[in-house]
Amino acid sequence: xxxxxxxxxxxxxxxxxxxxxxxxxxxxxxxxxxxxxxxxxxxxxxxxxxxxxxxxxxxxxxxxxxxxxxxxxxxxxxxxxxxxxxxxxxxxxxxxxxxxxxxxxxxxxxxxxxxxxxxxxxxxxxxxxxxxxxxxxxxxxxxxxxxxxxxxxxxxxxxxxxxxxxxxxxxxxxxxxxxxxxxxxxxxxxxxxxxxxxxxxxxxxxxxxxxxxxxxxxxxxxxxxxxxxxxxxxxxxxxxxxxxxxxxxxxxxxxxxxxxxxxxxxxxxxxxxxxxxxxxxxxxxxxxxxxxxxxxxxxxxxxxxxxxxxxxxxxxxxxxxxxxxxxxxxxxxxxxxxxxxxxxxxxxxxxxxxxxxxxxxxxxxxxxxxxxxxxxxxxxxxxxxxxxxxxxxxxxxxxxxxxxxxxxxxxxxxxxxxxxxxxxxxxxxxxxxxxxxxxxxxxxxxxxxxxxxxxxxxxxxxxxxxxxxxxxxxxxxxxxxxxxxxxxxxxxxxxxxxxxxxxxxxxxxxxxxxxxxxxxxxxxxxxxxxxxxxxxxxxxxxxxxxxxxxxxxxxxxxxxxxxxxxxxxxxxxxxxxxxxxxxxxxxxxxxxxxxxxxxxxxxxxxxxxxxxxxxxxxxxxxxxxxxxxxxxxxxxxxxxxxxxxxxxxxxxxxxxxxxxxxxxxxxxxxxxxxxxxxxxxxxxxxxxxxxxxxxxxxxxxxxxxxxxxxxxxxxxxxx
Numbered sequence: 001x002x003x004x005x006x007x008x009x010x011x012x013x014x015x016x017x018x019x020x021x022x023x024x025x026x027x028x029x030x031x032x033x034x035x036x037x038x039x040x041x042x043x044x045x046x047x048x049x050x051x052x053x054x055x056x057x058x059x060x061x062x063x064x065x066x067x068x069x070x071x072x073x074x075x076x077x078x079x080x081x082x083x084x085x086x087x088x089x090x091x092x093x094x095x096x097x098x099x100x101x102x103x104x105x106x107x108x109x110x111x112x113x114x115x116x117x118x119x120x121x122x123x124x125x126x127x128x129x130x131x132x133x134x135x136x137x138x139x140x141x142x143x144x145x146x147x148x149x150x151x152x153x154x155x156x157x158x159x160x161x162x163x164x165x166x167x168x169x170x171x172x173x174x175x176x177x178x179x180x181x182x183x184x185x186x187x188x189x190x191x192x193x194x195x196x197x198x199x200x201x202x203x204x205x206x207x208x209x210x211x212x213x214x215x216x217x218x219x220x221x222x223x224x225x226x227x228x229x230x231x232x233x234x235x236x237x238x239x240x241x242x243x244x245x246x247x248x249x250x251x252x253x254x255x256x257x258x259x260x261x262x263x264x265x266x267x268x269x270x271x272x273x274x275x276x277x278x279x280x281x282x283x284x285x286x287x288x289x290x291x292x293x294x295x296x297x298x299x300x301x302x303x304x305x306x307x308x309x310x311x312x313x314x315x316x317x318x319x320x321x322x323x324x325x326x327x328x329x330x331x332x333x334x335x336x337x338x339x340x341x342x343x344x345x346x347x348x349x350x351x352x353x354x355x356x357x358x359x360x361x362x363x364x365x366x367x368x369x370x371x372x373x374x375x376x377x378x379x380x381x382x383x384x385x386x387x388x389x390x391x392x393x394x395x396x397x398x399x400x401x402x403x404x405x406x407x408x409x410x411x412x413x414x415x416x417x418x419x420x421x422x423x424x425x426x427x428x429x430x431x432x433x434x435x436x437x438x439x440x441x442x443x444x445x446x447x448x449x450x451x452x453x454x455x456x457x458x459x460x461x462x463x464x465x466x467x468x469x470x471x472x473x474x475x476x477x478x479x480x481x482x483x484x485x486x487x488x489x490x491x492x493x494x495x496x497x498x499x500x501x502x503x504x505x506x507x508x509x510x511x512x513x514x515x516x517x518x519x520x521x522x523x524x525x526x527x528x529x530x531x532x533x534x535x536x537x538x539x540x541x542x543x544x545x546x547x548x549x550x551x552x553x554x555x556x557x558x559x560x561x562x563x564x565x566x567x568x569x570x571x572x573x574x575x576x577x578x579x580x581x582x583x584x585x586x587x588x589x590x591x592x593x594x595x596x597x598x599x600x601x602x603x604x605x606x607x608x609x610x611x612x613x614x615x616x617x618x619x620x621x622x623x624x625x626x627x628x629x630x631x632x633x634x635x636x637x638x639x640x641x642x643x644x645x646x647x648x649x650x651x652x653x654x655x656x657x658x659x660x661x662x663x664x665x666x667x668x669x670x671x672x673x674x675x676x677x678x679x680x681x682x683x684x685x686x687x688x689x690x691x692x693x694x695x696x697x698x699x700x701x702x703x704x705x706x707x708x709x710x711x712x713x714x715x716x717x718x719x
Contacts, residue, residue, distance in 0.1 A: 201323010
């Protein structure tokens with residue numbers, strides 16, 4: 001309490017004082033730095049360049065890097081306040097071991113010895129696969145690469161995946177199906193040069209706001225947005241397509257039908273560079289505009305107009321995010337998007353791309369190097385040639401390298417429910433909030449014999465359930481690289497020391513390898529992340545994601561370097577055995593849990609611009625928390641009237657699995673009748689108590705976006 005302020009003697013002159021920063025001029029005195037360190041933002045996948053200002057070894061400010069080609073000095077609200085996360089009150093400071101239900105601080109040596117003893121004990125009793133590991137999209141690439149080797153070659157378990165499966169696995173699988181490899185073919189520049197841009201389930205204004213600047217600079221483009229909800233991005237559109245939930249496949253197939261019907265396809269490109277056209281053409285005959293109109297709720301004239309715009313475009317880009325990926329048909333939807341690009345030859349040219357906009361800051365890095373769904377360098381577990389190649393580089397017996405992928409994230413959780421996975425190591429992710437169907441996850445955790453959570457923050461809902469907590473450094477406290485959505489590798493630099501006894505994830509991995517006795521074998525001579533980068537350059541050489549020509553110095557100097565150049569597949573040669581892309585027939589199936597009876601509404605979930613994922617970081621930043629301190633539920637006024645609900649009522653979301661209580665109701669035409677929307681960031685009102693255990697059979701990504709619910713006033717529900 002500030003008694004001077006209460007007494008009227010404090011006018012906050014110190015708090016609002018200004019001074020002269022030697023680099024940036026007249027600024028708030030609190031933000032004057034004695035050193036500025038260039039780095040890359042640690043939130044989303046846009047990959048903004050920024051500067052961290054430090055004074056007396058503490059971060060006091062951040063600024064957008066005006067020389068960086070991605071953002072040219074601009075930052076979103078999260079980036080502008082990112083330095084506050086480094087000194088958050090909830091930073092994890094010491095290793096903690098739970099004894100008799102209570103955490104006690106222990107030494108690092110004791111923590112790592114305990115971890116290895118427990119893990120090895122479980123593996124000796126139940127088999128190597130009884131250990132599962134779940135990582136994140138937040139580490140630097142060099143740490144992902146190191147972790148993959150440690151898990152697969154050190155601990156000898158293939159049950160290893162990351163939380164990127166919860167957001168990007170369908171894009172990965174869709175690219176692999178169509179083109180033979182992961183890797184977004186286009187660049188952000190395409191958003192500025194395309195004459196038609198179709199965004200599907202992509203609310204970039206909230207999720208990737210800096211990309212909106214690219215859209216705004218392209219005054220000539222026609223922007224088409226397809227989404228069940230009138231998002232902020234939809235409000236920017238020239239044409240908004242309010243499709244019914246999960247009818248995007250029908251829309252895509254309907255556009256393809258019209259393109260073929262009216263001869264708006266590039267037959268020369270199709271014949272030279274694809275397979276499957278005849279089968280696709282026959283399959284699409286049933287997706288007439290009239291049929292698609294019934295499925296999507298769009299008008300026939302609108303569908304025809306959109307198809308004509310795309311088919312006649314000189315350069316057309318299709319972008320998507322979680323509205324496509326979060327589905328039991330996510331991978332197939334991506335294949336349908338890729339079909340449109342291939343049918344028209346809208347790939348490998350300026351402004352022409354099927355472009356997945358990635359989620360986390362380094363989801364691309366783990367996709368390339370992480371040793372989870374594939375071998376490093378976009379190699380295949382099933383390929384003897386790929387395994388031999390890696391064994392030679394690593395100087396290891398090829399028998400050490402797995403011949404198939406282990407369990408994916410949701411399957412690791414299900415295996416824990418079935419008591420097949422008995423120990424779990426979770427790194428920099430918070431599944432108690434982010435994983436669908438909360439009760440299933442809790443059952444999985446209750447069946448574990450030992451749970452280790454390695455994180456920069458404690459307590460979180462997940463660390464609180466751990467047997468052992470390992471404190472880790474975060475963004476701003478370590479060095480390496482991130483790869484963004486356009487395949488741009490950017491430098492990440494250390495500006496401050498980690499707090500307390502926290503260590504970088506890389507140092508933790510090397511210390512574990514040392515105790516396992518595998519350090520000299522799998523990390524020979526390594527002392528820093530730069531050693532990992534140098535080996536990764538060799539491993540990636542000659543692959544699609546080739547880093548071999550890059551150095552940290554070049555990456556820093558050029559504001560990042562794009563592997564593959566500005567765009568992929570410029571020559572029409574794909575990463576398939578015959579060099580041709582594949583056209584897929586994709587059925588439009590109903591989503592798994594249809595509304596009706598006691599659960600008449602469709603629940604949609606998503607982000608808001610102020611927060612990041614489960615708020616372990618942004619919840620600690622006062623300015624962000626004050627802008628969006630709690631969750632809310634959006635409902636159409638017509639539905640609210642039927643239920644007798646009013647604006648700002650406290651309501652409950654009830655599904656067949658569980659309920660979420662005391663949510664503020666917002667009445668808005670942003671959502672259509674029969675649908676409701678709720679952001680997923682908030683542990684206090686965790687929407688994933690209601691979502692379902694339904695996953696894409698190809699990618700294993702969860703179907704977060706559609707589940708059947710009812711809404712009732714919380715007071716009535718409790719009464």
